Amino acid sequence: MKKQALISGAALLLPLVLASASIAAPRSAGEVVIINTGDRVTPGYRVTVEPSGALASALVPTGRRKPIRRTNRMAALNRRRFFADLSNAGPLGSLPGAGTLSAPAVYVRYHGQQSPNLRTASTASGQMLYQDVKQTLQVLRLPIPDTP
Secondary structure, three states, X not given: OHHHHHHHHHHHHHHHHHHHHOOOOOOOOOOEEEEEOOOOOOOOEEEEEOOOOEEEXXXXXXXXXXXXXXXXXXXXXXXXXXXXXXXXXXXXXXXXXXXXXXXXXXXXXXXXXXXXXXXXXXXXXXXXXXXXXXXXXXXXXXXXOOOO
């Protein structure tokens, strides 16, 4: 009986895993993925930002099986600033974090690297990048985690 319950539980979660995995990693060379881990109040989500400015997101609120998908497009000025700030930040993996654990955490994946939690960024370049992320989330009407 336990085995059957595990199998049916896994079958229910499989669409969620596949849906979130479809935008978990960048699909093209210049694509950026923004990840919000969520917390007890705010659902987590993933957003892809294409070099063209096309945006796609998927979030799964508690109690829902299917993700809510949203798409939009960034203004050209915001897109240029976002990608310029990504380049100016240097290797994302070497951005210093504030060293504090906080939820929800917001990360950016780009060119095979992942940033530390941008909500607690301790450098000017990390804070600028987080402002760009917040503007991007605003375009998609997603919940924006405030700085701690």
